[in-house]
Amino acid sequence: MHATDDTLNQVLTLAAGHFKVPRQSLSPDDDFFKTLGIDSLQALDLLTRLENHFGVELPDYELQGVSDFRTLAARIQSRL
Protein backbone atom coordinates (compact mmCIF):
# COMPACT_ATOMS: atom_id res chain seq x y z
CA MET A 1 0.00 0.00 0.00
CA HIS A 2 1.23 3.50 -0.83
CA ALA A 3 1.11 6.23 1.76
CA THR A 4 -1.11 9.19 1.05
CA ASP A 5 0.64 12.53 0.65
CA ASP A 6 -0.94 13.61 3.90
CA THR A 7 0.43 10.65 5.90
CA LEU A 8 3.85 11.07 4.33
CA ASN A 9 3.85 14.76 5.09
CA GLN A 10 2.90 14.15 8.71
CA VAL A 11 5.66 11.53 9.08
CA LEU A 12 8.23 14.00 7.74
CA THR A 13 6.99 16.81 9.98
CA LEU A 14 6.99 14.60 13.08
CA ALA A 15 10.47 13.23 12.31
CA ALA A 16 11.79 16.76 11.84
CA GLY A 17 10.23 17.85 15.12
CA HIS A 18 11.38 14.77 17.03
CA PHE A 19 15.01 15.10 15.97
CA LYS A 20 14.97 18.92 15.83
CA VAL A 21 15.95 19.40 12.20
CA PRO A 22 14.31 21.75 9.66
CA ARG A 23 11.33 20.13 7.93
CA GLN A 24 12.64 21.33 4.56
CA SER A 25 15.83 19.31 5.04
CA LEU A 26 13.89 16.03 4.84
CA SER A 27 12.63 14.38 1.64
CA PRO A 28 10.38 11.32 1.27
CA ASP A 29 13.09 9.11 -0.20
CA ASP A 30 15.82 10.10 2.25
CA ASP A 31 17.60 7.39 4.14
CA PHE A 32 16.53 8.48 7.62
CA PHE A 33 19.44 6.75 9.36
CA LYS A 34 21.82 8.88 7.32
CA THR A 35 19.86 12.13 7.00
CA LEU A 36 19.00 12.25 10.70
CA GLY A 37 22.24 10.59 11.81
CA ILE A 38 20.34 8.15 14.03
CA ASP A 39 20.86 4.54 15.13
CA SER A 40 18.34 1.71 15.19
CA LEU A 41 17.19 2.49 18.74
CA GLN A 42 16.53 6.12 17.88
CA ALA A 43 14.56 4.88 14.88
CA LEU A 44 12.43 2.84 17.29
CA ASP A 45 11.92 6.00 19.36
CA LEU A 46 10.62 7.71 16.24
CA LEU A 47 8.29 4.78 15.65
CA THR A 48 6.80 5.29 19.13
CA ARG A 49 6.31 8.98 18.39
CA LEU A 50 4.52 8.12 15.14
CA GLU A 51 2.35 5.52 16.86
CA ASN A 52 1.18 8.04 19.43
CA HIS A 53 0.38 10.56 16.72
CA PHE A 54 -1.49 8.21 14.39
CA GLY A 55 -3.10 6.12 17.14
CA VAL A 56 -1.85 2.82 15.73
CA GLU A 57 0.42 0.14 17.12
CA LEU A 58 3.33 -0.91 14.97
CA PRO A 59 5.32 -3.98 15.97
CA ASP A 60 9.11 -3.50 15.87
CA TYR A 61 9.34 -5.77 12.85
CA GLU A 62 7.46 -3.23 10.73
CA LEU A 63 10.64 -1.18 10.80
CA GLN A 64 12.85 -4.08 9.76
CA GLY A 65 14.55 -3.34 6.44
CA VAL A 66 12.88 0.09 6.25
CA SER A 67 15.16 3.11 5.98
CA ASP A 68 13.25 5.75 3.99
CA PHE A 69 10.32 7.92 5.05
CA ARG A 70 8.11 6.89 2.14
CA THR A 71 8.17 3.19 3.04
CA LEU A 72 7.75 4.02 6.72
CA ALA A 73 4.68 6.09 5.91
CA ALA A 74 3.30 3.23 3.80
CA ARG A 75 3.69 0.83 6.75
CA ILE A 76 1.73 3.24 8.92
CA GLN A 77 -0.90 3.77 6.22
CA SER A 78 -1.55 0.04 6.00
CA ARG A 79 -2.54 0.00 9.68
CA LEU A 80 -4.69 3.15 9.73
Added chain:
Amino acid sequence: MLDLRNYSCLGEALRAAVERWPGEICLIESDRDRENGRLTYRQFHEAAMPLARALQDAGLVPGTRASIIMTNQSKWLISAYAILYSGGVLVPLDYKLTPAEQLQLLAHSKAEILITEYHLWKAITQAEGFRGLAVRTILVTEAPPGAELAGARRWEEFRDAREPAFAPRKRSDWASIVYSSGTGGQPKGAVLTHENYLELCRALTAVYPFWPGVRYLSILPTNHVIDFMVGFFGPFICGATVVHLRTLRPEYVRDAFARYKIAYVTLVPLILKNLQKGLQARFDALPPARRKLFHALVSVNKALTKRRPRPALSRLLLKQVHQAFGGELRAIIVGGAFTEPQTLQFFYDLGILVANAYGTTEGGAGITVNDFKPFRADTVGKPLPGTEVKILNPDADAIGEVVVRSKSVMSHYLDDPEMTAETIVDGWLQTGDLGRLDAAGHLQLFGRKKNMIVTEEGKNIYPEDIENVFAGLPVKEFCVFAANYLWPQRTMAGEQLVIVLHPEAGQEVTPKLREQVAAKNRRLINFKRIHGAVAWDRDFPRTASLKIKRGALAEKIRQRLDRSAVVPL
Protein backbone atom coordinates in the same frame (compact mmCIF):
# COMPACT_ATOMS: atom_id res chain seq x y z
CA MET B 1 22.25 -25.51 40.13
CA LEU B 2 22.56 -28.77 38.23
CA ASP B 3 26.02 -30.30 38.21
CA LEU B 4 26.58 -30.37 34.46
CA ARG B 5 29.38 -32.91 34.77
CA ASN B 6 26.59 -35.46 35.20
CA TYR B 7 24.93 -34.74 31.85
CA SER B 8 25.90 -35.59 28.31
CA CYS B 9 23.64 -33.30 26.29
CA LEU B 10 21.53 -30.15 26.46
CA GLY B 11 18.23 -32.02 26.18
CA GLU B 12 19.07 -34.22 29.15
CA ALA B 13 20.09 -31.24 31.32
CA LEU B 14 16.96 -29.27 30.39
CA ARG B 15 14.78 -32.27 31.16
CA ALA B 16 16.48 -32.58 34.56
CA ALA B 17 15.84 -28.88 35.25
CA VAL B 18 12.14 -29.38 34.55
CA GLU B 19 12.05 -32.28 37.01
CA ARG B 20 14.05 -30.40 39.66
CA TRP B 21 12.07 -27.13 39.67
CA PRO B 22 8.57 -27.99 38.33
CA GLY B 23 6.77 -25.23 40.20
CA GLU B 24 9.26 -22.40 39.61
CA ILE B 25 8.54 -19.82 36.92
CA CYS B 26 10.94 -20.27 34.02
CA LEU B 27 9.50 -17.89 31.44
CA ILE B 28 7.74 -14.53 31.43
CA GLU B 29 6.83 -12.90 28.13
CA SER B 30 5.90 -9.27 27.91
CA ASP B 31 4.77 -7.15 24.99
CA ARG B 32 5.16 -3.46 25.81
CA ASP B 33 3.31 -3.00 29.09
CA ARG B 34 1.15 -6.09 28.60
CA GLU B 35 2.23 -9.41 29.98
CA ASN B 36 1.55 -12.25 27.52
CA GLY B 37 2.02 -15.02 30.04
CA ARG B 38 4.18 -16.94 32.49
CA LEU B 39 5.19 -20.56 32.45
CA THR B 40 6.46 -22.80 35.22
CA TYR B 41 9.09 -25.37 34.33
CA ARG B 42 6.35 -28.01 34.30
CA GLN B 43 4.20 -25.96 31.93
CA PHE B 44 7.23 -25.30 29.74
CA HIS B 45 7.77 -29.05 29.44
CA GLU B 46 4.08 -29.64 28.80
CA ALA B 47 4.09 -27.02 26.03
CA ALA B 48 7.14 -28.55 24.37
CA MET B 49 6.10 -32.21 24.40
CA PRO B 50 3.29 -32.05 21.80
CA LEU B 51 5.66 -30.10 19.58
CA ALA B 52 8.42 -32.69 20.06
CA ARG B 53 5.89 -35.39 19.20
CA ALA B 54 4.85 -33.53 16.05
CA LEU B 55 8.47 -33.01 15.00
CA GLN B 56 9.23 -36.70 15.54
CA ASP B 57 6.12 -37.66 13.57
CA ALA B 58 7.38 -35.38 10.80
CA GLY B 59 10.63 -37.35 10.67
CA LEU B 60 12.91 -35.59 13.12
CA VAL B 61 15.42 -38.20 14.30
CA PRO B 62 18.63 -37.67 16.28
CA GLY B 63 20.94 -35.58 14.12
CA THR B 64 18.20 -33.96 12.03
CA ARG B 65 18.87 -30.26 11.59
CA ALA B 66 16.05 -27.95 12.61
CA SER B 67 16.13 -24.19 12.26
CA ILE B 68 14.46 -21.52 14.37
CA ILE B 69 13.96 -18.00 13.00
CA MET B 70 12.07 -16.04 15.62
CA THR B 71 12.26 -12.89 17.67
CA ASN B 72 12.91 -13.34 21.40
CA GLN B 73 9.92 -15.00 23.03
CA SER B 74 8.81 -18.04 25.00
CA LYS B 75 8.06 -20.05 21.84
CA TRP B 76 11.71 -19.79 20.77
CA LEU B 77 12.81 -21.65 23.90
CA ILE B 78 9.91 -24.10 23.84
CA SER B 79 10.78 -24.95 20.22
CA ALA B 80 14.47 -25.33 21.02
CA TYR B 81 13.68 -27.66 23.92
CA ALA B 82 11.43 -29.80 21.68
CA ILE B 83 14.23 -30.07 19.10
CA LEU B 84 16.97 -30.83 21.64
CA TYR B 85 14.73 -33.29 23.54
CA SER B 86 14.30 -35.17 20.26
CA GLY B 87 18.05 -35.19 19.57
CA GLY B 88 17.87 -32.65 16.76
CA VAL B 89 20.64 -30.23 15.82
CA LEU B 90 19.57 -26.64 16.31
CA VAL B 91 20.17 -24.12 13.51
CA PRO B 92 19.29 -20.75 15.05
CA LEU B 93 19.18 -18.01 12.42
CA ASP B 94 19.07 -14.25 12.84
CA TYR B 95 15.55 -12.89 12.32
CA LYS B 96 17.07 -9.60 11.19
CA LEU B 97 18.66 -11.09 8.10
CA THR B 98 16.85 -10.51 4.84
CA PRO B 99 14.64 -13.40 3.64
CA ALA B 100 17.12 -14.07 0.83
CA GLU B 101 19.92 -14.39 3.37
CA GLN B 102 17.82 -16.67 5.54
CA LEU B 103 17.08 -18.88 2.54
CA GLN B 104 20.78 -19.08 1.74
CA LEU B 105 21.69 -20.16 5.26
CA LEU B 106 18.79 -22.62 5.45
CA ALA B 107 20.16 -24.23 2.29
CA HIS B 108 23.74 -24.22 3.55
CA SER B 109 22.80 -25.77 6.90
CA LYS B 110 20.68 -28.47 5.19
CA ALA B 111 17.98 -27.83 7.77
CA GLU B 112 15.00 -30.13 7.24
CA ILE B 113 12.69 -28.38 9.67
CA LEU B 114 11.96 -24.69 10.10
CA ILE B 115 10.10 -23.03 12.96
CA THR B 116 9.35 -19.37 12.40
CA GLU B 117 6.93 -16.52 13.03
CA TYR B 118 4.14 -15.66 10.65
CA HIS B 119 5.40 -12.23 9.58
CA LEU B 120 8.89 -13.64 8.96
CA TRP B 121 7.46 -16.60 7.06
CA LYS B 122 5.35 -14.27 4.90
CA ALA B 123 8.49 -12.37 3.92
CA ILE B 124 10.37 -15.60 3.18
CA THR B 125 7.61 -16.85 0.88
CA GLN B 126 7.85 -13.65 -1.13
CA ALA B 127 11.63 -13.81 -1.54
CA GLU B 128 13.40 -14.81 -4.69
CA GLY B 129 14.66 -18.35 -4.20
CA PHE B 130 11.73 -19.43 -2.05
CA ARG B 131 10.77 -22.09 -4.59
CA GLY B 132 14.12 -23.77 -4.05
CA LEU B 133 13.58 -24.08 -0.30
CA ALA B 134 14.35 -27.69 0.58
CA VAL B 135 13.00 -27.64 4.15
CA ARG B 136 10.31 -30.30 4.37
CA THR B 137 8.46 -29.34 7.56
CA ILE B 138 7.63 -25.77 8.45
CA LEU B 139 5.84 -24.61 11.57
CA VAL B 140 4.61 -21.04 11.80
CA THR B 141 3.64 -19.27 15.01
CA GLU B 142 0.89 -16.70 15.46
CA ALA B 143 -0.60 -17.02 11.98
CA PRO B 144 -3.91 -15.11 11.79
CA PRO B 145 -7.05 -17.18 11.22
CA GLY B 146 -7.50 -18.02 7.56
CA ALA B 147 -3.96 -16.99 6.61
CA GLU B 148 -2.41 -18.65 3.56
CA LEU B 149 0.58 -20.58 4.92
CA ALA B 150 2.19 -21.80 1.67
CA GLY B 151 2.51 -25.38 2.86
CA ALA B 152 3.45 -24.57 6.45
CA ARG B 153 1.57 -25.75 9.52
CA ARG B 154 0.50 -23.83 12.58
CA TRP B 155 2.79 -24.16 15.60
CA GLU B 156 -0.15 -23.86 17.95
CA GLU B 157 -2.19 -26.69 16.41
CA PHE B 158 -0.30 -29.56 18.08
CA ARG B 159 -2.15 -31.09 21.01
CA ASP B 160 -1.06 -34.72 20.69
CA ALA B 161 -0.95 -36.31 24.13
CA ARG B 162 1.28 -39.21 23.02
CA GLU B 163 4.61 -39.02 24.82
CA PRO B 164 7.50 -38.20 22.47
CA ALA B 165 10.70 -40.23 22.69
CA PHE B 166 13.61 -38.63 24.52
CA ALA B 167 16.79 -39.00 22.45
CA PRO B 168 20.02 -38.87 24.45
CA ARG B 169 23.11 -37.53 22.67
CA LYS B 170 26.79 -37.94 23.35
CA ARG B 171 28.87 -34.96 24.46
CA SER B 172 30.74 -35.02 21.17
CA ASP B 173 27.53 -34.94 19.09
CA TRP B 174 26.51 -31.73 17.36
CA ALA B 175 24.16 -29.52 19.34
CA SER B 176 23.91 -26.60 16.94
CA ILE B 177 25.14 -24.89 13.81
CA VAL B 178 25.53 -21.17 14.48
CA TYR B 179 26.22 -18.71 11.69
CA SER B 180 28.51 -15.90 12.66
CA SER B 181 28.54 -14.36 9.19
CA GLY B 182 28.90 -15.19 5.59
CA THR B 183 25.58 -14.52 3.94
CA GLY B 184 26.95 -12.99 0.74
CA GLY B 185 30.26 -14.79 0.58
CA GLN B 186 31.18 -18.12 2.08
CA PRO B 187 28.78 -19.00 4.92
CA LYS B 188 30.55 -19.69 8.21
CA GLY B 189 28.49 -22.15 10.19
CA ALA B 190 30.18 -22.94 13.51
CA VAL B 191 29.32 -26.46 14.63
CA LEU B 192 29.02 -26.49 18.42
CA THR B 193 28.82 -29.74 20.34
CA HIS B 194 26.92 -30.56 23.49
CA GLU B 195 30.26 -30.58 25.29
CA ASN B 196 30.93 -27.01 24.10
CA TYR B 197 27.70 -25.75 25.68
CA LEU B 198 27.88 -27.84 28.86
CA GLU B 199 31.45 -26.77 29.61
CA LEU B 200 30.89 -23.11 28.79
CA CYS B 201 27.82 -23.07 30.98
CA ARG B 202 29.77 -24.59 33.87
CA ALA B 203 32.43 -21.90 33.48
CA LEU B 204 29.99 -18.99 33.18
CA THR B 205 27.75 -20.00 36.05
CA ALA B 206 30.85 -20.45 38.25
CA VAL B 207 31.49 -16.69 37.84
CA TYR B 208 27.89 -15.45 37.50
CA PRO B 209 25.52 -17.99 39.09
CA PHE B 210 21.73 -17.99 38.80
CA TRP B 211 19.27 -19.49 41.29
CA PRO B 212 15.50 -20.02 41.55
CA GLY B 213 13.67 -16.73 41.72
CA VAL B 214 16.43 -14.72 40.05
CA ARG B 215 15.36 -13.07 36.79
CA TYR B 216 17.33 -12.60 33.60
CA LEU B 217 16.15 -10.13 30.95
CA SER B 218 16.69 -11.56 27.46
CA ILE B 219 17.21 -8.79 24.93
CA LEU B 220 19.97 -10.02 22.63
CA PRO B 221 18.61 -12.27 19.90
CA THR B 222 18.48 -15.86 21.14
CA ASN B 223 20.05 -17.11 17.91
CA HIS B 224 23.21 -15.45 19.20
CA VAL B 225 25.39 -17.82 21.22
CA ILE B 226 25.51 -15.38 24.15
CA ASP B 227 21.76 -15.17 24.66
CA PHE B 228 21.32 -18.88 24.07
CA MET B 229 23.75 -19.46 26.93
CA VAL B 230 22.90 -16.74 29.46
CA GLY B 231 19.30 -16.15 28.35
CA PHE B 232 18.26 -19.80 28.16
CA PHE B 233 20.52 -22.67 29.09
CA GLY B 234 22.36 -21.02 32.00
CA PRO B 235 19.27 -19.76 33.87
CA PHE B 236 17.38 -23.00 33.16
CA ILE B 237 19.96 -25.32 34.66
CA CYS B 238 19.76 -23.14 37.80
CA GLY B 239 15.96 -22.97 38.07
CA ALA B 240 15.92 -19.23 37.31
CA THR B 241 13.48 -17.12 35.27
CA VAL B 242 13.97 -15.64 31.79
CA VAL B 243 11.98 -12.54 30.88
CA HIS B 244 11.37 -11.85 27.19
CA LEU B 245 10.25 -8.55 25.71
CA ARG B 246 8.56 -8.57 22.34
CA THR B 247 9.82 -5.06 21.69
CA LEU B 248 13.20 -3.38 21.94
CA ARG B 249 11.75 0.12 22.35
CA PRO B 250 14.09 1.82 24.79
CA GLU B 251 11.25 2.99 27.05
CA TYR B 252 9.91 -0.56 27.52
CA VAL B 253 13.39 -1.98 28.04
CA ARG B 254 13.95 0.60 30.78
CA ASP B 255 10.57 -0.16 32.37
CA ALA B 256 11.20 -3.91 32.35
CA PHE B 257 14.08 -3.64 34.81
CA ALA B 258 11.82 -2.24 37.50
CA ARG B 259 8.66 -4.12 36.60
CA TYR B 260 10.32 -7.54 36.68
CA LYS B 261 13.04 -6.87 39.28
CA ILE B 262 15.72 -7.99 36.87
CA ALA B 263 18.96 -9.34 38.37
CA TYR B 264 21.00 -9.91 35.22
CA VAL B 265 20.90 -8.77 31.63
CA THR B 266 23.32 -8.96 28.72
CA LEU B 267 23.46 -6.00 26.40
CA VAL B 268 25.36 -4.91 23.33
CA PRO B 269 27.15 -1.56 23.59
CA LEU B 270 24.47 0.24 21.55
CA ILE B 271 21.76 -0.46 24.14
CA LEU B 272 24.09 0.18 27.07
CA LYS B 273 24.97 3.58 25.64
CA ASN B 274 21.29 4.31 25.14
CA LEU B 275 20.67 3.59 28.83
CA GLN B 276 23.58 5.85 29.70
CA LYS B 277 22.17 8.63 27.55
CA GLY B 278 18.76 8.30 29.19
CA LEU B 279 20.23 8.44 32.69
CA GLN B 280 22.49 11.36 31.84
CA ALA B 281 19.52 13.33 30.49
CA ARG B 282 17.66 12.72 33.75
CA PHE B 283 20.64 13.82 35.83
CA ASP B 284 21.07 16.95 33.72
CA ALA B 285 17.41 17.83 34.21
CA LEU B 286 17.69 17.85 38.02
CA PRO B 287 17.22 21.24 39.70
CA PRO B 288 20.64 22.76 40.56
CA ALA B 289 20.51 22.02 44.29
CA ARG B 290 19.50 18.39 43.78
CA ARG B 291 22.05 17.98 41.02
CA LYS B 292 24.77 19.17 43.36
CA LEU B 293 23.65 16.72 46.03
CA PHE B 294 23.49 13.94 43.48
CA HIS B 295 27.05 14.59 42.28
CA ALA B 296 28.23 14.64 45.87
CA LEU B 297 26.64 11.23 46.47
CA VAL B 298 28.25 9.87 43.30
CA SER B 299 31.62 11.13 44.55
CA VAL B 300 31.11 9.38 47.88
CA ASN B 301 30.12 6.18 46.07
CA LYS B 302 33.21 6.42 43.86
CA ALA B 303 35.46 6.79 46.88
CA LEU B 304 33.85 3.89 48.72
CA THR B 305 33.91 1.50 45.76
CA LYS B 306 37.38 2.29 44.51
CA ARG B 307 38.86 -1.03 45.61
CA ARG B 308 35.81 -3.25 45.34
CA PRO B 309 32.10 -2.96 44.57
CA ARG B 310 29.78 -2.50 47.54
CA PRO B 311 26.33 -3.08 46.01
CA ALA B 312 24.33 -2.71 49.22
CA LEU B 313 26.00 0.58 50.06
CA SER B 314 25.61 1.93 46.50
CA ARG B 315 21.91 1.05 46.54
CA LEU B 316 21.51 2.99 49.73
CA LEU B 317 23.48 6.02 48.59
CA LEU B 318 21.97 6.28 45.11
CA LYS B 319 18.59 4.85 45.92
CA GLN B 320 16.60 6.48 43.12
CA VAL B 321 19.00 5.39 40.39
CA HIS B 322 18.93 1.81 41.63
CA GLN B 323 15.17 1.85 42.04
CA ALA B 324 14.86 2.83 38.38
CA PHE B 325 16.60 -0.49 37.65
CA GLY B 326 14.29 -2.36 40.00
CA GLY B 327 16.63 -2.47 42.97
CA GLU B 328 17.61 -6.11 42.31
CA LEU B 329 20.12 -5.64 39.50
CA ARG B 330 23.32 -7.55 40.21
CA ALA B 331 25.17 -7.06 36.96
CA ILE B 332 24.78 -5.98 33.37
CA ILE B 333 26.98 -8.07 31.13
CA VAL B 334 28.09 -6.29 27.98
CA GLY B 335 29.67 -7.98 25.02
CA GLY B 336 29.37 -8.68 21.34
CA ALA B 337 31.33 -5.56 20.39
CA PHE B 338 33.69 -2.94 21.76
CA THR B 339 32.45 -0.90 24.73
CA GLU B 340 34.07 2.41 25.56
CA PRO B 341 35.72 2.49 29.00
CA GLN B 342 33.93 5.80 29.78
CA THR B 343 30.58 4.02 29.50
CA LEU B 344 31.67 1.24 31.85
CA GLN B 345 33.04 3.82 34.31
CA PHE B 346 29.80 5.85 34.16
CA PHE B 347 27.80 2.90 35.43
CA TYR B 348 30.38 1.76 37.96
CA ASP B 349 30.44 5.23 39.51
CA LEU B 350 26.70 4.82 40.08
CA GLY B 351 27.25 1.45 41.73
CA ILE B 352 25.81 -0.42 38.73
CA LEU B 353 28.12 -3.26 37.80
CA VAL B 354 28.70 -3.67 34.08
CA ALA B 355 30.80 -6.74 33.36
CA ASN B 356 32.66 -6.27 30.11
CA ALA B 357 33.07 -9.64 28.41
CA TYR B 358 34.64 -11.04 25.28
CA GLY B 359 33.66 -14.02 23.23
CA THR B 360 33.20 -15.27 19.72
CA THR B 361 30.74 -17.71 18.19
CA GLU B 362 33.63 -20.04 17.40
CA GLY B 363 34.89 -19.79 20.98
CA GLY B 364 31.47 -20.75 22.30
CA ALA B 365 30.40 -17.21 23.27
CA GLY B 366 32.46 -16.70 26.42
CA ILE B 367 36.24 -16.36 26.52
CA THR B 368 36.93 -13.68 29.12
CA VAL B 369 34.77 -11.70 31.54
CA ASN B 370 35.36 -9.07 34.20
CA ASP B 371 34.70 -10.20 37.75
CA PHE B 372 35.06 -6.85 39.62
CA LYS B 373 38.01 -8.07 41.65
CA PRO B 374 38.70 -5.19 41.13
CA PHE B 375 36.67 -3.23 38.54
CA ARG B 376 38.58 -2.55 35.32
CA ALA B 377 37.15 -0.32 32.59
CA ASP B 378 40.06 -0.93 30.24
CA THR B 379 39.87 -4.70 29.77
CA VAL B 380 37.50 -7.45 28.76
CA GLY B 381 38.40 -9.36 31.90
CA LYS B 382 40.14 -12.60 32.70
CA PRO B 383 39.74 -15.96 30.94
CA LEU B 384 36.81 -18.03 32.19
CA PRO B 385 37.64 -21.09 34.28
CA GLY B 386 38.98 -23.81 31.99
CA THR B 387 39.85 -21.37 29.20
CA GLU B 388 43.42 -20.73 28.12
CA VAL B 389 44.23 -17.48 26.31
CA LYS B 390 47.55 -16.82 24.62
CA ILE B 391 48.96 -13.95 22.56
CA LEU B 392 50.47 -15.19 19.34
CA ASN B 393 53.61 -13.48 17.96
CA PRO B 394 53.51 -10.50 20.33
CA ASP B 395 55.15 -7.29 19.12
CA ALA B 396 57.30 -4.93 21.18
CA ASP B 397 54.19 -3.79 23.06
CA ALA B 398 53.20 -7.41 23.79
CA ILE B 399 50.26 -7.10 21.36
CA GLY B 400 49.50 -10.01 19.08
CA GLU B 401 46.68 -12.24 17.92
CA VAL B 402 44.46 -13.62 20.68
CA VAL B 403 44.28 -17.41 20.51
CA VAL B 404 42.11 -19.58 22.73
CA ARG B 405 41.99 -23.19 23.84
CA SER B 406 39.09 -24.62 25.83
CA LYS B 407 36.39 -27.24 25.77
CA SER B 408 34.02 -24.54 24.53
CA VAL B 409 35.83 -23.97 21.23
CA MET B 410 33.66 -25.11 18.32
CA SER B 411 34.14 -28.46 16.65
CA HIS B 412 34.57 -27.07 13.10
CA TYR B 413 32.98 -24.97 10.37
CA LEU B 414 30.23 -26.84 8.59
CA ASP B 415 31.42 -28.33 5.29
CA ASP B 416 34.56 -26.22 5.23
CA PRO B 417 37.68 -28.13 6.30
CA GLU B 418 39.95 -25.49 4.77
CA MET B 419 38.54 -22.61 6.82
CA THR B 420 38.47 -24.86 9.90
CA ALA B 421 42.17 -25.65 9.46
CA GLU B 422 42.96 -21.94 9.15
CA THR B 423 40.90 -21.11 12.26
CA ILE B 424 41.81 -23.91 14.66
CA VAL B 425 45.56 -24.55 14.61
CA ASP B 426 46.94 -27.27 16.91
CA GLY B 427 43.81 -27.00 19.05
CA TRP B 428 44.06 -23.20 19.39
CA LEU B 429 41.27 -21.02 18.04
CA GLN B 430 42.73 -18.07 16.12
CA THR B 431 40.30 -15.29 16.95
CA GLY B 432 41.63 -12.72 14.47
CA ASP B 433 41.50 -10.13 17.28
CA LEU B 434 44.59 -8.30 18.48
CA GLY B 435 45.17 -8.12 22.21
CA ARG B 436 47.52 -8.11 25.14
CA LEU B 437 47.44 -9.91 28.48
CA ASP B 438 48.51 -7.70 31.36
CA ALA B 439 50.29 -8.69 34.56
CA ALA B 440 46.97 -9.25 36.35
CA GLY B 441 45.88 -11.70 33.65
CA HIS B 442 43.33 -9.32 32.10
CA LEU B 443 42.88 -9.24 28.35
CA GLN B 444 42.92 -5.89 26.56
CA LEU B 445 41.82 -5.66 22.93
CA PHE B 446 43.42 -3.36 20.39
CA GLY B 447 41.90 -4.11 17.00
CA ARG B 448 41.56 -6.86 14.46
CA LYS B 449 43.88 -8.82 12.27
CA LYS B 450 40.90 -9.77 10.12
CA ASN B 451 39.30 -7.67 7.41
CA MET B 452 35.95 -7.24 9.16
CA ILE B 453 34.07 -5.02 11.56
CA VAL B 454 31.76 -5.63 14.50
CA THR B 455 28.99 -3.06 14.92
CA GLU B 456 27.80 -1.65 18.23
CA GLU B 457 24.86 -4.02 17.89
CA GLY B 458 27.31 -6.92 17.95
CA LYS B 459 26.91 -7.80 14.28
CA ASN B 460 29.95 -9.17 12.46
CA ILE B 461 30.19 -7.66 9.00
CA TYR B 462 32.60 -9.12 6.46
CA PRO B 463 33.34 -7.11 3.30
CA GLU B 464 33.01 -10.23 1.14
CA ASP B 465 29.42 -10.57 2.31
CA ILE B 466 28.25 -7.20 1.09
CA GLU B 467 30.31 -6.70 -2.06
CA ASN B 468 27.71 -8.30 -4.32
CA VAL B 469 25.41 -5.34 -3.65
CA PHE B 470 27.87 -3.11 -5.50
CA ALA B 471 28.03 -5.32 -8.60
CA GLY B 472 27.43 -3.36 -11.80
CA LEU B 473 29.20 -0.17 -10.74
CA PRO B 474 30.74 1.51 -13.81
CA VAL B 475 34.33 1.00 -12.65
CA LYS B 476 37.10 -1.35 -13.67
CA GLU B 477 37.13 -3.02 -10.26
CA PHE B 478 36.24 -2.39 -6.62
CA CYS B 479 36.88 -3.94 -3.23
CA VAL B 480 35.38 -3.36 0.24
CA PHE B 481 37.64 -3.13 3.30
CA ALA B 482 37.36 -2.47 7.02
CA ALA B 483 39.00 0.94 7.43
CA ASN B 484 40.90 -0.32 10.47
CA TYR B 485 42.27 -3.19 8.36
CA LEU B 486 43.67 -0.73 5.80
CA TRP B 487 44.94 1.62 8.49
CA PRO B 488 45.30 -0.18 11.85
CA GLN B 489 44.88 2.18 14.79
CA ARG B 490 45.03 0.09 17.95
CA THR B 491 41.44 0.55 18.94
CA MET B 492 38.16 -1.17 18.35
CA ALA B 493 36.19 2.06 18.48
CA GLY B 494 34.41 3.53 15.47
CA GLU B 495 34.77 0.63 13.07
CA GLN B 496 33.68 1.37 9.51
CA LEU B 497 33.73 -0.13 6.04
CA VAL B 498 35.06 1.65 2.95
CA ILE B 499 34.92 0.82 -0.74
CA VAL B 500 38.03 1.14 -2.89
CA LEU B 501 37.10 2.16 -6.43
CA HIS B 502 39.41 1.70 -9.41
CA PRO B 503 37.82 3.53 -12.36
CA GLU B 504 38.28 2.59 -16.00
CA ALA B 505 41.39 4.04 -17.66
CA GLY B 506 41.12 7.79 -18.15
CA GLN B 507 38.18 8.11 -15.77
CA GLU B 508 37.89 9.40 -12.24
CA VAL B 509 35.80 8.84 -9.15
CA THR B 510 33.23 11.55 -9.71
CA PRO B 511 30.44 12.74 -7.39
CA LYS B 512 28.05 10.99 -9.77
CA LEU B 513 29.87 7.69 -9.27
CA ARG B 514 29.82 8.18 -5.52
CA GLU B 515 26.08 8.79 -5.75
CA GLN B 516 25.72 5.48 -7.61
CA VAL B 517 27.67 3.78 -4.82
CA ALA B 518 25.45 5.48 -2.23
CA ALA B 519 22.30 4.31 -4.04
CA LYS B 520 23.49 0.70 -4.00
CA ASN B 521 24.63 1.14 -0.39
CA ARG B 522 21.06 1.97 0.61
CA ARG B 523 20.00 -1.50 -0.46
CA LEU B 524 21.95 -2.89 2.47
CA ILE B 525 20.37 -3.05 5.90
CA ASN B 526 21.52 0.05 7.80
CA PHE B 527 24.17 -1.55 10.01
CA LYS B 528 25.89 -3.19 7.04
CA ARG B 529 26.36 -0.01 5.05
CA ILE B 530 29.75 1.28 4.01
CA HIS B 531 30.92 4.63 5.24
CA GLY B 532 33.01 6.08 2.44
CA ALA B 533 34.87 5.61 -0.83
CA VAL B 534 38.56 5.64 -1.70
CA ALA B 535 39.79 6.33 -5.24
CA TRP B 536 42.57 4.02 -6.46
CA ASP B 537 44.31 4.17 -9.84
CA ARG B 538 46.23 0.89 -10.14
CA ASP B 539 45.22 -2.65 -10.98
CA PHE B 540 44.31 -4.82 -8.01
CA PRO B 541 46.75 -7.68 -7.37
CA ARG B 542 44.97 -10.95 -8.15
CA THR B 543 45.53 -14.69 -7.77
CA ALA B 544 45.82 -17.08 -10.72
CA SER B 545 42.09 -17.66 -10.40
CA LEU B 546 41.59 -13.85 -10.55
CA LYS B 547 40.51 -13.44 -6.95
CA ILE B 548 41.59 -10.14 -5.40
CA LYS B 549 44.61 -10.53 -3.12
CA ARG B 550 43.05 -8.43 -0.39
CA GLY B 551 46.04 -8.47 1.94
CA ALA B 552 48.43 -7.37 -0.82
CA LEU B 553 46.03 -4.68 -2.03
CA ALA B 554 45.59 -3.36 1.51
CA GLU B 555 49.37 -3.17 1.88
CA LYS B 556 49.71 -1.15 -1.35
CA ILE B 557 46.92 1.22 -0.34
CA ARG B 558 48.46 1.66 3.10
CA GLN B 559 51.79 2.62 1.54
CA ARG B 560 50.34 5.34 -0.68
CA LEU B 561 47.23 6.65 1.08
CA ASP B 562 46.05 7.48 4.57
CA ARG B 563 42.58 7.83 6.13
CA SER B 564 42.15 11.29 4.65
CA ALA B 565 41.65 9.56 1.28
CA VAL B 566 38.23 8.32 2.42
CA VAL B 567 35.41 10.47 1.03
CA PRO B 568 32.24 9.91 3.09
CA LEU B 569 29.24 8.79 1.05
